[in-house]
Amino acid sequence: MTPPVDPSLNRRKLRITLRQARERAGLTQREAAERVEWSQSKLIRVETGTVSVSVSDLRALMELYRITDSSMVAELEEAARGSKGPSWWSRFHDVLTPQFAQYLGYESAAASLHTYHPIVVPGHLQTDSYAAALLAPRGLDADRAERVVELRMTRQSRMFDATDRLTAAFVLDEAAVRRQIGGRAVMEEQLQQLLDFGARTDVAIRVLPFEAGAHYSTLGSFVLLGFTDDDDLLYLEHAAGSMTGGEDLELLARYQECFETITDLALGEAESLDLIGRIKHDLGAV
Incomplete structure (x- = not known):
């Protein structure tokens, strides 16, 4: 629905x-x-x-x-x-920082999303088991960890199941699709979810291979949001999170150029899904 x-x-x-x-x-x-x-x-x-x-x-x-x-x-x-009332993420206020809550407001209105992640599969694409395994080392109590996972799954559903879906392009470092988070069974399920998302017409998934070498964003992940009615926005993912739009056009342009560069360095969509499929097959064969 x-x-x-x-x-x-x-x-x-x-x-x-x-x-x-x-x-x-x-x-x-x-x-x-x-x-x-x-x-x-x-x-x-x-x-x-x-x-x-x-x-x-x-x-x-x-x-x-x-x-x-x-x-x-x-x-x-x-x-x-229709402007009255809390936003969908308000019920997760106990596990949200003000910065990320603000970001979710922009993400919910975006027409396009482009993101790169060098370490793990980004939250937009995670299964609940993968998300839970990723949170385990943080030492969160069980209730809080469950709330964070629920937030991610709700965000994913709203993003990809809505009538007016945004178009999304993900570049994942090869390390992100090879790192075994939660063990083989959890990782197999996660890789299958990547294959399922990659088969959609509104989602593009590419893998940046180890052979690509150094590039501008080797230090961390980032998200670029595009709008039809407003300036584009850059969100740098770190502990506090930070957003940049029209107030720092130079930094925004630098990351837009970075995404174009790593997209060019990455495998094509078909090649990327083939690689993910082979990694999944190898996990099941062990």
């Missing part, structure tokens, strides 16, 4: 549309807030998508910005009604 539209996506639609409408009207945030008798901080929260928008507040802004097209008005009012 297709998951319902998350409130965060409605807030995102409103923030982008209303910000663009304000800019077309030639108004600053302060000027717009004064015209509708709001505090500037309230308008800022609307334009950053951190709060829901009531239909009455929306109508005040649409009047100010001269949004009169009936279909657009109806679309925005529907978004306002």
